[in-house]
Amino acid sequence: MFARRSDIPLDKDAHSQFLPWLIAFMVFLSVLAVAGMLTLELAARKWDRGISGTLSVQIIPAENSRADELHLREALNILARSSEVARYETLSEKSLLKLLEPWLGSNIQTGDLPVPQIIEVELKPGAGLDAAGLTKRLSARIPGVVVDDYQIWLQKFLRLIRTIEAVATAVLFFIALATIGTVVFTTRTGLAIHRDAIEVLHLIGAEDRYVASQFAGRALILGLKGGIFGLMLAGPTVFAIAYLARSMDDTVMPELIFTIWHWGTLAGLAGAVAIIAMMSAYFTVLRMLNRML
Numbered sequence: 001m002f003a004r005r006s007d008i009p010l011d012k013d014a015h016s017q018f019l020p021w022l023i024a025f026m027v028f029l030s031v032l033a034v035a036g037m038l039t040l041e042l043a044a045r046k047w048d049r050g051i052s053g054t055l056s057v058q059i060i061p062a063e064n065s066r067a068d069e070l071h072l073r074e075a076l077n078i079l080a081r082s083s084e085v086a087r088y089e090t091l092s093e094k095s096l097l098k099l100l101e102p103w104l105g106s107n108i109q110t111g112d113l114p115v116p117q118i119i120e121v122e123l124k125p126g127a128g129l130d131a132a133g134l135t136k137r138l139s140a141r142i143p144g145v146v147v148d149d150y151q152i153w154l155q156k157f158l159r160l161i162r163t164i165e166a167v168a169t170a171v172l173f174f175i176a177l178a179t180i181g182t183v184v185f186t187t188r189t190g191l192a193i194h195r196d197a198i199e200v201l202h203l204i205g206a207e208d209r210y211v212a213s214q215f216a217g218r219a220l221i222l223g224l225k226g227g228i229f230g231l232m233l234a235g236p237t238v239f240a241i242a243y244l245a246r247s248m249d250d251t252v253m254p255e256l257i258f259t260i261w262h263w264g265t266l267a268g269l270a271g272a273v274a275i276i277a278m279m280s281a282y283f284t285v286l287r288m289l290n291r292m293l
Contacts, residue, residue: 008194008201008211010218016186019219020226023273026175027230028237030269033168033175035238038262040161047157051150055131057119060144072117074141079119082134084127091118116146179273183280187215191288198289212285219281220274227270238266 010016057079059071072090079088091099096115123129131149138145191198198211242258 008197008214010190010194010214013190013193016190016218016222019182019186019222019277020229022182023179023223023226023277024230024233026179027227027270027273028234030172030175030273031231031234031238031266033171034266034269035234035241037165037168038258038265040164042257044158044161047154051154053123053125053127054150055121055123055129056148056150057121057138058146058148059117059119059142060146061114061116062143068117071142071145072119075119075138075145078134078137078141079121082129084123084129086122086124086127088119088121091120176273176276179276180280183219183277184284187219187281187284188288190215191285208286208289211289212282215285216278216282220278223274223277224270227274230273231267231270234266 057075059068059075062068062071076088076090079085096118100115131147131152135145135147138147201211
């Protein structure tokens with residue numbers, strides 16, 4: 001695709017000196033966009049595995065403890081008779097206090113405020129439990145009962161993630177277009193500057209592909225330089241964001257661990273942008289030479 005030696009003094013072109021900086025900026029944005037997409041995908045998978053096929057039943061506290069016990073027993077009997085339910089478990093007082101700790105502190109006691117009784121329910125694989133129907137059956141026996149279907153929340157969360165991923169993909173597309181447009185402009189300028197040298201090469205038998213390979217090789221080198229510099233800028237940024245995400249509570253953001261494949265994908269963006277620059281320069285020269293000569 002490109003020659004080993006250069007017969008056109010492209011290294012002296014001042015107009016191409018800004019190209020590595022622009023490519024570095026493009027790679028930086030691309031790495032952040034792809035890292036964001038990978039992070040969202042990992043988060044979606046973890047949430048899907050964690051809460052898919054589950055729901056919770058909340059029983060509002062009654063006026064006395066005996067009524068609370070009766071309501072809890074009624075709810076457990078109804079769940080036991082539901083064929084879609086695989087297992088259920090009543091959260092202990094300690095578990096409830098741990099859930100409330102981020103908002104109310106560690107010194108709170110269940111007697112200090114009315115805390116509902118919560119039953120975590122796990123459905124059988126592929127079971128299509130009607131949450132509205134379950135709520136109706138529970139409400140007939142237990143006043144103020146609430147059924148939280150996590151599947152509804154999960155679908156909304158996944159829809160949001162897919163939307164953000166689509167936006168990130170569009171950003172990558174526009175980054176590629178901007179890179180191609182910049183390389184095309186730079187290459188056309190170089191052709192105009194070295195028109196005389198290109199005509200001499202044609203007179204001594206050089207083909208259009210040989211001339212195009214000169215520009216393509218130069219674009220590849222500049223693209224690699226800019227891509228590596230862009231990775232050097234994006235790497236610490238991604239690590240800093242990962243560190244901040246790791247310091248968050250697991251209940252808010254599950255722990256996200258990039259694999260070697262993920263890091264390889266991010267590093268490969270530099271080479272991808274360099275190849276785009278090379279191919280853009282090569283085909284731009286071929287098209288322009290057909291018009292010039």
